[in-house]
Amino acid sequence: MIKWQLGTLAELKPETPRVSSLYLDVPEWPGHLAGQHVDVRLTAEDGYQAERSYSIASAPEDRRLALTVERLDDGEVSPYLVGELRVGDKLEFRGPIGGFFVWQGQDERPLLLVAGGSGIVPLMSMLRHRASASRKPPARLLYSSRKFEDIIYAQKLARLAAAGDGLSVHHTLTREKPSGWTGYTRRIDAAMVKDVAWPKDTTPAVFVCGPTSFVEAAAQLLVAMDYDPRWIKTERFGATGG
Amino acid sequence: MADMTLDGNAIAGLLREIFTMEMTNALGTCGSCGAVNEVGRVQVYLHAPGTVVRCPSCEHVLMRVVRGRGKYWVDLSGVRCLEFAEP
Numbered sequence: 001m002i003k004w005q006l007g008t009l010a011e012l013k014p015e016t017p018r019v020s021s022l023y024l025d026v027p028e029w030p031g032h033l034a035g036q037h038v039d040v041r042l043t044a045e046d047g048y049q050a051e052r053s054y055s056i057a058s059a060p061e062d063r064r065l066a067l068t069v070e071r072l073d074d075g076e077v078s079p080y081l082v083g084e085l086r087v088g089d090k091l092e093f094r095g096p097i098g099g100f101f102v103w104q105g106q107d108e109r110p111l112l113l114v115a116g117g118s119g120i121v122p123l124m125s126m127l128r129h130r131a132s133a134s135r136k137p138p139a140r141l142l143y144s145s146r147k148f149e150d151i152i153y154a155q156k157l158a159r160l161a162a163a164g165d166g167l168s169v170h171h172t173l174t175r176e177k178p179s180g181w182t183g184y185t186r187r188i189d190a191a192m193v194k195d196v197a198w199p200k201d202t203t204p205a206v207f208v209c210g211p212t213s214f215v216e217a218a219a220q221l222l223v224a225m226d227y228d229p230r231w232i233k234t235e236r237f238g239a240t241g242g
Numbered sequence: 243m244a245d246m247t248l249d250g251n252a253i254a255g256l257l258r259e260i261f262t263m264e265m266t267n268a269l270g271t272c273g274s275c276g277a278v279n280e281v282g283r284v285q286v287y288l289h290a291p292g293t294v295v296r297c298p299s300c301e302h303v304l305m306r307v308v309r310g311r312g313k314y315w316v317d318l319s320g321v322r323c324l325e326f327a328e329p
Contacts, residue, residue, distance in 0.1 A: 001258075002258045002259065037251070037254070039255040051255075053251075053252060053254075053255065094255065097254045097258060097264075098254045098264070098266055098282075099254070099264040099265075099266045100250065100251060100267050100280050100282025101251050101282060212246075212247050234249060235249065236247065236248050236249045236252070
C-alpha cells in the first residue's frame with residue numbers, strides 16, 4: 001500500500017514569476033525514477049482535503065526531493081505551495097508514483113524530449129539523471145513557453161546544453177519574444193518538429209509533456225513524421241498544466 | 243472540452259490504492275475494439291468523486307472508479323483483460 005508521509009520544506013527557489021521549486025527533506029525516501037510524480041495532499045482545519053499530482057524535478061541521485069510547481073490562481077493546492085508554504089513547514093505527500101512515463105539511464109536510444117510550459121518538470125528530472133550518467137545517449141529538447149520570462153530552468157538548461165555532452169536545447173516562444181531572440185517564435189509545427197526531432201530510423205525514445213492540447217499536437221506531428229506511436233510516451237497536465 | 247482530458251499517468255496513485263501496485267505499465271485490452279494499450283496511455287476524465295477511463299483507440303468506457311464515504315466502487319466491465327507483472 002502506498003503511504004502518505006511528511007516532508008519538510010528545506011529550500012524554496014523561484015524559477016519564474018509563477019513557478020517555484022520546492023526542495024524537500026524526506027526521512028524515508030525509497031528513491032525514484034526520472035519522470036515519476038508525487039501526490040500532494042492538503043487538509044483544511046475542517047477536514048476538507050485536496051489532492052494534486054506534481055512531477056518530481058530532481059534526479060534519482062540528488063540529495064533532496066525537488067518538486068517544481070506552477071501557481072494557478074484558481075487552483076486549490078498550488079497557491080498554497082507557491083506563496084504560503086515556508087521553509088521548515090511540513091508537507092504531506094505520497095510517492096514516488098508512475099511507471100509508464102519514466103526514463104532510465106540504461107536506455108541507449110537517442111532521446112527526444114518535448115515540453116510545453118510546466119511540462120518541462122519531469123523532463124528536467126530525466127536531463128539531470130542523464131547528466132550524471134556515465135554513458136549518455138544523445139538528447140534533444142524542444143521546449144515551448146509563452147514568453148521569455150516564463151521559461152522554467154532557463155539557466156540550468158543553458159548550463160546542461162553547454163556541457164557539450166550531446167544535449168541540444170531548442171526553445172520556442174508563442175506569445176512575446178525579447179529583442180535578439182534567436183529561438184523559434186511560434187507554436188510547435190511540422191517544420192519545427194522536423195528540424196529538431198531525430199530521424200525516424202534512429203528509433204528514438206520520446207517523452208512529451210505539457211497541457212493536453214500541446215501534448216496531442218506534438219504527438220500527432222511526430223506520428224506524421226512516421227514515428228511509431230509506441231516510441232512516444234506522453235503525459236498530459238490538463239488545461240493549464242501543473 | 244478536449245483540454246479536460248488527462249491520461250493514465252493521472253490515476254497512477256488511485257490505481258495504486260486499489261491494486262496496491264504500480265499499474266501504468268499494465269496492458270489493458272479494450273472490451274469493445276480489442277486494442278491493447280498501456281494504462282499510461284488511456285484517456286482519463288476526473289470528475290471527483292468519480293473517474294472515467296476511456297480507450298485511447300475507440301473511446302469506449304473501460305473503467306469507472308468512484309471513491310467516497312470510505313469505499314471504492316470499481317466498474318471494470320469495459321476491460322476484457324488486464325495484464326501486469328507480479329510484484
